Amino acid sequence: MRRITPAKKSRFVQMLENAIEAEGGSQKAFAEKHDIGQQTLNTWIVSGRVPTKQFHQRLRDVLKITQDQLDELLAEVENRRAAAYEASVAQEPPNGRIAGGKMPENRDNSVPVLGRAVGGELGEYEFNGEALDWVMRPPSLAGVGDAYAVFVDGESMVPRYRPGETVWVHPHRPARKGDDVVVQLHRLDDSHEPPYGYIKEFVGWTSNKLILQQHNPSKKIEFDRESVKSVDTIVFAERV
Structure with missing residues (x-):
């Protein structure tokens, strides 16, 4: 599965991690103090994403640098991410193809595999709408276009799901507490980026939050309701 996260840390990430360490080492506390958002901070550090302009003033203050210096750091991040993407494209077949480069003859008996793995502690995916592969359609998803x-x-999500397994998703079946789901989220800090998401256990909703459970390490995860694009229920899983 393709990853586009650069292998080594950029100077920007190194400086950001040093700033976090100088303030006690907690990403959560750092994000709250500087009004960044822990998920946004995590995408900068783990996924190599480029901060949008709305965060530039805060980053200049935190890192004690000028805008020109910040622009130079972020240009390096962008160049490294682009290079990593080009390398990943060269190593793998195009999205939307199955083994041998052929599309399935009968789409009624197959479903697309979506979600390009990005990684990180939470197991992030990017949902850009492109099919990575095609797999058989289980009976529980018959007629679900x-x-x-x-x-x-x-x-x-170990031990519930392990790397290499496949999960099948029903996007219209309401999630109940304890169901496993694929949650897709809007990137509120950058509307031009595709949605991202995670495989997690559904806990429930509050008035303004979606509550999920991660298994490894075990912890509750919350997302703002306004950032949630969809909560899609997993109905079948198998190692293929």
Whole structure:
């Protein structure tokens, strides 16, 4: 499964991690203090994403640098991410193809595999709408035209799901407490980026939050309701 996260840390990430360490080492506390958002901070550090302009003033203050210096750091981040993406494209077949480069003859008997693995502690995926592969359609998804599957990547849901397994998703079945789901989220800090998401256990909703459970390490995860694009129920899983 393709990853586009650069292998080594950029100077920006190194400086950011040093700033976090200088303030006690907690990403959560750092994000709250500087009004950044822990998930946003995590995408900068783990996924190599480029901060949008709305965060530039805060980053200049935190890192004690000028805008020109910040622009130079972020240009390096962008160049490294682009290079990592080009390398990943060269190593793998195009999205939307199955083994041998052929599309399935009968789409009624198959569903697309969506969600390009990004990684990180939470097991992030990017949902850009492109099919990574096509897999068989289980009976539980017969007639569900927009059903899809996701390749499990990372160990955030071990022992429930392990890397290499496939989960099949029903996008219209309401999630109940204890159901496993694929949650897709809007990037509120950058509307031009595709949605991202995670495989997690559904706990429930509050008035303004979505509550999920991660298994490894075990912890509750919250997302603002306004950032949630969809909560899609997993109905079948198998190692294929």
